[in-house]
Amino acid sequence: MLQYLVILLDDTSVAYCHADNPLKKRNLMPLETLRKGILFGMKQNLMIQYVFPDYALPEEYASVIESIDKVKIYPVGCKPVTGIEDGNEADVEVVNAVPEKVEAKNLVLRLTFSEMLKQKDNIAKLFASGARINLCITDVEQFSDEQIETYKKVLEEWNAVLLDLYKQGLSPQFNLLTDRMMLDKMHNCEAGVSNITLAPNGKFYLCPAFYYDEQMQVFNQLNHHQPSSDRSVGDLDNGLNIPNPQLLQLDHAPLCRNCDTFQCRRCLWLNRRLTWDINTPSRQQCVMAHIERNASRALLSDIRKVGEFMPQIDIKEINYLDPFEVRKEF
Numbered sequence: 619m620l621q622y623l624v625i626l627l628d629d630t631s632v633a634y635c636h637a638d639n640p641l642k643k644r645n646l647m648p649l650e651t652l653r654k655g656i657l658f659g660m661k662q663n664l665m666i667q668y669v670f671p672d673y674a675l676p677e678e679y680a681s682v683i684e685s686i687d688k689v690k691i692y693p694v695g696c697k698p699v700t701g702i703e704d705g706n707e708a709d710v711e712v713v714n715a716v717p718e719k720v721e722a723k724n725l726v727l728r729l730t731f732s733e734m735l736k737q738k739d740n741i742a743k744l745f746a747s748g749a750r751i752n753l754c755i756t757d758v759e760q761f762s763d764e765q766i767e768t769y770k771k772v773l774e775e776w777n778a779v780l781l782d783l784y785k786q787g788l789s790p791q792f793n794l795l796t797d798r799m800m801l802d803k804m805h806n807c808e809a810g811v812s813n814i815t816l817a818p819n820g821k822f823y824l825c826p827a828f829y830y831d832e833q834m835q836v837f838n839q840l841n842h843h844q845p846s847s848d849r850s851v852g853d854l855d856n857g858l859n860i861p862n863p864q865l866l867q868l869d870h871a872p873l874c875r876n877c878d879t880f881q882c883r884r885c886l887w888l889n890r891r892l893t894w895d896i897n898t899p900s901r902q903q904c905v906m907a908h909i910e911r912n913a914s915r916a917l918l919s920d921i922r923k924v925g926e927f928m929p930q931i932d933i934k935e936i937n938y939l940d941p942f943e944v945r946k947e948f
């Protein structure tokens with residue numbers, strides 16, 4: 619069931635997930651489109667998530683943006699410049715380099731795998747900030763089996779830092795390691811299922827990455843360029859029109875529906891890009907997510923040595939990192 623409407627206020631709105639935003643030319647959503655988008659959200663009872671660019675919006679946008687309950691997603695150092703009150707608890711700050719301190723309650727930290735390794739100690743310092751830290755690796759497609767041990771080791775180091783904070787009575791939140799400990803079912807991105815994106819052109823997309831691909835004329839299958847790159851799934855005048863929506867659902871994803879890596883993003887855009895199938899994940903995504911899952915299991919076990927913690931959660935020991943290897947029917 620749809621719950622969230624993501625509104626990209628501008629073509630240059632900040633990228634906040636796996637895909638970089640390649641669009642560099644400003645293209646502000648017309649005020650009328652914004653109004654219609656909000657009305658669509660209200661009629662469908664959706665929570666609006668505005669994604670801001672890094673420049674001040676014209677004054678007349680402030681009252682429209684403020685006219686409804688919302689979450690604001692914005693680039694670091696750019697509090698949404700709309701003449702509105704400063705952030706609230708749900709606001710999300712996005713950054714592409716490790717900051718010295720965190721101002722928002724939610725930080726999305728977008729780094730390549732190698733940047734993450736270089737900055738691992740500085741990332742660990744953020745765990746005590748009280749903010750929720752969401753680390754998003756922006757080059758998942760480059761992850762190779764040779765990096766498996768390296769990834770395990772860095773997660774182990776972070777586990778030690780997190781354990782220390784738990785011992786001090788704190789509750790650090792770091793998506794890669796603490797989410798799985800709290801989950802007893804899948805909690806993924808759910809693009810096109812629980813959320814849909816409205817772009818400045820008044821059209822809907824499964825997520826911002828599909829809009830970027832359309833604008834860059836990328837067909838999104840191994841980055842092939844095609845004469846028609848339309849990736850929209852409806853528009854404000856005619857409503858949503860998602861082809862084969864069942865393919866976006868967990869129960870139509872043969873690997874994922876049997877998986878207990880509940881914290882995995884299950885990024886459909888990466889699926890489409892790397893396997894040509896929107897409901898088939900790549901080895902890279904599965905292996906990385908399983909390494910995180912197993913590290914969460916280790917952290918959970920260490921925390922339980924200190925005291926009772928999430929007794930209802932059971933993360934079983936497994937002997938594979940890619941579920942494709944253990945599904946005999948494929």
Ligand code: SF4
Nearest residue numbers: 874877882899904907
């Ligand atoms: S680890 Fe792989 S199979 Fe499991 S939920 Fe993630 S993408 Fe799906």
